[in-house]
Amino acid sequence: MTAKYYAILTNQGAERLANATMLGSKLNLTQMAVGDANGVLPTPNPAQTKLINQKRIAPLNLLNVDSNNQSQIIAEQIIPEDEGGFWIREIGLYDDKGVLIAVANCPETYKPQLQEGSGRTQTIRMILVVTNTKAITLKIDPSVVLATRKYVDDKISKHEQSRRHPDASLTAKGFVQLSSATNSDSETLAATPKAVKAAYDLANAKYTAQDATTARKGIVQLSSATNSDSETLAATPKAVKAAYDLANGKYTAQDATTAQKGIVQLSSATNSTSETLAATPKAVKAANDNANGRVPSARKVNGKALSADITLTPKDIGTLNSTTMSFSGGAGWFKLATVTMPQASSVVSITLIGGAGFNVGSPQQAGISELVLRAGNGNPKGITGALWQRTSTGFTNFAWVNTSGDTYDIYVAIGNYATGVNIQWDYTSNASVTIHTSPAYSANKPEGLTDGTVYSLYTPSEQFYPPGAPIPWPSDTVPSGYALMQGQTFDKSAYPKLAAAYPSGVIPDMRGWTIKGKPASGRAVLSQEQDGIKSHTHSASASSTDLGTKTTSSFDYGTKTTSLFDYGTKTTSNDGSHTHSIPTSDGANQGGKIPLTSGRLATQYTSATTGSSGSHSHTVGIGSHQHTVGIGAHTHSVAIGSHGHTITVNAAGNAENTVKNIAFNYIVRLA
Structure with missing residues (x-):
């Protein structure tokens, strides 16, 4: 696999660069280190705080912005001939605090020592892409500057194409144009031998020598x-x-010393430590030439050439403008500043550091309020702004009024006296800021102001998690200043804020417990409630079914015989005794005979009665016998019909009521 070589910001570097960008300060890159990574080509890791195996660290020789890419910083270090004897696989870039800002890997290369027979210098270059090159100070120690071949070639090429070839004058050396004129008044041209000869010949022909005097030249x-x-x-x-x-x-004059006047001997040495010799112009020139060679006159500091003396503002050296002032008069509005902000290109920031009074135990007095103003785009014309309030003191509100053109007066509201506060401000190069160190005061807001927007960023530390509030913690290791909630007692005098939450001096035992909002009634704060299920009912039914009419399978019980039994002899009763009436023709009893006339009944008859001798009984012998019953092969039809069933619900579930959960420790802040 092809190796990849690249540079990255470390976590520390990214944090410090972001902080410098946010605060408008500068990140000072000062040193570069190289190492051999213990013999293995490393992969840059943003979590690194040092090189794996550092071999050398020294000040930077070059630090500038890439002319072809304004988002790239180029840092170089030259390792001289007399250092070496190690491999180079890793590179680190450090700031003036010794923090590793960036780390890179590089192709493996060996830097030999001079005694190894190779006296070469080696240039180490790191190219780093950053989001804001203005947040990095591009300044190095002039004593460690070495000109690389590319640097010299670039400078010569640039010089050849430039007009930086000064003409000679009566006070300075330079380029001069020749002239053969003998009647010119020019003080910038040089005479040719032809002009000199013409003048000489003319003088030689006309010369009439005169004696010299104190008033003229001549023969002496x-x-x-x-x-x-x-x-x-x-x-x-x-x-x-x-x-x-x-x-x-x-002559008996004394020699000059650093303590007295006297005779002094001149010296052209440039490496002498004598305090009794005086430097000749030659020595001064050598020192000046050496200085010019080390810091070329074409080099600039924040855009200002070093060809002559320069004046640096606080902004030029990466610091902020600042002053200390007080706001007197009480709560009200103060005219803090006057700003000029061209449209679409200017930004101003003003920071107030401090508060009202100097009192121990009043951290709100160590306040910070940051005011940021930004120009509009001209359509519409104006400015916009925001006040970032980090504490309850300092600036509490702000507004502005346009006085003319791009100029605005800035007013701030102070909630109370603010004494001995530090004001810092910064702005883009095209803007200007005037801070009124004795600001005009008004108890009420002046008329005609445009309000800005206020963002409150502060929250007292105890409000993030007030002492006593249970905090879920994902570890068995408790951070400093906190305690597990295990039902233990605590020292109320040592932790008064915790005692205000738990006056009993006992921290609740939260192991295995969850937190529930206190009901409107029926419960006390910190009272416990065991697990339970809310009272409820269940309804259960089986769906209605109709199995229709089912036929059993065919079966045959064969012939079955009853058991033997005997009913004995049975006798009927004699209740059968009775008579019968028989009608006769003459009404006389004819003994049961009925006479007939002409083959037919008589038309007249009387009734007669039979005798009762017919009374009798019967004896029936049933006897011992049995019956045989034929059942035969047959089937039965069973009607099941539509019906329901009773269902029993069995118990199920855990030993206690739970929801899906993850176990955390509860800790509490000690204060």
Whole structure:
């Protein structure tokens, strides 16, 4: 697999860069380190706080913004010939606090020592992509600057194409144009030999020498006299020597020191530590040339060339403008600042640090309020702004009024006296800010102001989780300042805020318990309720079914015989005794005979009665006998019909009522 080489911000680096961007401060990158990663090509890890195996760390030699990509920072370090003897696989970039800001891997390379026979220098370059290069200070120690080949080539190429070739003048060296004119008044042209010859020839032809005087040049006579008052003679070296010897013999002057005046000897040395010699112009020039070579005059600091003395503002060196002031008069409105903000391109921030009074145990006095103003886009014209209130003190409201053009007066409301507070402000280069250190006061809000927006970001620490509130905690290791809620007692004098929540001095035991909002009535705070099921009923039924008429299978019980039995002899009663009446024709009893006439009944008859001798009884012998019953093969039809069933519901469930849950420890803040 092909190795990948890249650089990343560490977690610390990303945090510090974001913090610098937010606060408008600067991140100072100062050092680069290299290491061998213990012999294995590493993968950059944002969690790193140091290199795996650091071999060398030294100040940066170059730090600038990539001219081809304004989002890239280029950092370079040159390892000199006399250092080495190690492999390079990892690179780290550090800030002035010693924090690892960025880390990178690189192709494996060996940096030899000078005694190994290879006296090469080695350049280590890291290119880092960041979101805001303005939050990084692009400044390095001039004493460690080394010119790389690319740097020199770029500078020569740039110089060749530039107009930075100064002309010579009466006070400075430079390029000069030749001229053969003999009548020119120019002080910027140089005479050619032709012009000199023409002038010489002319002078030679016209020359009429005159004696020199103190008022003019001319011919002079020499003199070796040492006591002459002449102003027309010139002293010979002999006369000068005689005067010198005389002076030298009588001179008793003392040598100069750092504590007294005197005679001093000149020296052109540039590496001397003497405090009794004086530097010659040659030594001064050598030192100046050396300085110019180390910090080229073309180099700039925040856009200001180093070719001459420069004046740096607090903004130029990465600091904020600041002042200390007080707001007197009580609660009310103060005219804090006047700002000029061109449309669509300007931003202003003003921060108040501090509050009312200097009192121990009043952390709200250590307040911060941040005011951010941003220009509109010209349609409509104006500004917008927000006040980020981090504490209850300091600025509590703000507004502005347009006085002319892009200029606005900024007013802030102070809830109480604010004394000895620090005001810091920053702004884009095209804006301007004037802070009124003795701001005008008004108890009421001035008329005609445009209100800004206020965002409150502060919450007292005890309000995040007030002492006494149970906090779910996903570990058996309790953080410092907290305790598990296990029903234990605590020292109420040591933790008064916790005692206000639990006056009994006992922390509730939350193991196995959940929290329920206190009902409107019937329960006391911190009272316990055992698990239970709300009273309820169940209804159960089986769906109606009709199985119709079912036929049993055919079966045959065969012939069955009853058991033997004997009813004995039975006798009927004699109740059968009776008579019968028989009618006769003459009404006389004919003994039961009925006479007939002409083959037919007589038309007249009387009734006669038979005798009762017919009374009798019967004896019946039933005897011992049995019966045989034939059942035969047959089936039965059973009608089941529509009907219901009774259902029994069996018990099921856990030992207690629960919902799906995850076990946490409950902890409480000690305060």
